[in-house]
Amino acid sequence: MASRLLLKFLLQVGVLLFILESANSQGLQVGFYKKTCPSVEAVVRKTTAKFIQKAPSLAAPLLRIHFHDCFVRGCDGSVLINSTATNQAEKSAIPNLTLRGFQVIDAVKAEVEKACPGIVSCADILALVARDVVNLSMGPTWQVPTGRRDGRISLASEALANLPPPFFNITELKASFQQKGLSVKDLVVLSGAHTIGIGHCTSFDNRIYNFTGKGDVDPSMDPNYVTRLRALCPEGNVTDFVQMDPGSSKIFDTHYYKVVAKRRGLFQSDAALLDDNETKIYIGLQINSNNPSFFSDFGVSMVKMGNISVLTGNAGEIRKNCAVIN
C-alpha cells in the first residue's frame, strides 16, 4: 500500500516537473498564433499603418519602445504599465519620459482583442509594431517569433539601471549590450535605428556647451556641426529637439552611418561607434558597399533583442489593457 502511494506521488511529481519544464523551455516561434489568432499580424500591420500614414514621426518612438521594453526585465510589455499611487513604473523613469506612441499600442491592442479576445500579449504587439514601423518607413521586414507573455512587475528604478544613457562610452555600451546577451555587432547594427527619429537638446547639450565642466565642446564632434546644433538648441533649452539623421530622419536607411562617420553622430553613444575596430569597420562597410548588409542584419539583431528574458508558457499573463496589470 505504502509503495503504491509512493509510486503515485512520484508520478505526480514527475508530471508536474514535466509541465513546468515544458512551460519554461517553450521558446518563441514564428506563427505562434497561427491557430489561436490567425489574423493578428494583419490586424497589427493595418492599424499601425493607419497611424503612421497620418503621423510618420511616430514610427521612431514606437521602435524605441520595444528596445526600452526588452532591456528592462526582458521583452514583457512592462514598459507599457502605468504608475500607480504605490508604484513608480518604468514609464515614469527619466529615459522613458520621451517615449511616445502609447496610443497606437492601445489602438492595436483594441483591434486585436476584437479579433481574438485574451490571446495576444502586449509584449508581442510591441515586437510586431516595431517590425512594421521600420518597414513602413521604407526599411526592411523580418519574421517576428511570438509567444511572449506579459509581466506583472514594472519598476522605474530598473529602467534607470538598465537603459544605456546617451553619454555612455564604447566600453560601457559594449558591457550594457553584453549583459543582455547581445554582441558588439548587435550594438552597431541596432544603433542604426537612429536613422529615424529625433533627440531632445537635453540629450546632447553637454557636448555642445559644457563637455568637461569648463564651457568646452566635445572634441569628437565636427566643429561645424557643433555650431549648427547650437543654433538649433540655445543653451538651457529643454523643449526643442533635432533630427538624429538630418534630412532623412523619417526614412529607414544606411544614412545614419554616414552621419556617424562624418563625426556628426548626435549622442556620445553614436560617436563612440568610431572608437572600436569592429564597429568602425562595420560603419565603413555600410557606407562603401553597393549592397550594404544593414537591412538583413537589422532583422537578425531585432529578433535577438526580442528574445531577451521573455516569459513564455504559463508565466506572466495576457494583459487585457496594456497599461494595467490584470
Ligand code: HEM
Ligand atoms: C546603443 C545605445 C542607445 C542609446 C544610448 C540610445 C539613446 C537614445 C536617446 C538619448 C534618444 C533621444 C531621446 C530624446 O531625447 O527624445 C534616442 C532616440 C531613439 N532611439 Fe536610441 N539609444 C540606443 C539604442 C537604441 C536602439 C537599440 C534602438 C532600437 C532598436 C533605438 C531606437 C531609437 C529611436 C528610434 C529613437 C528616436 C525616438 C523618437 O523619435 O522619439 N535606440 N536613443
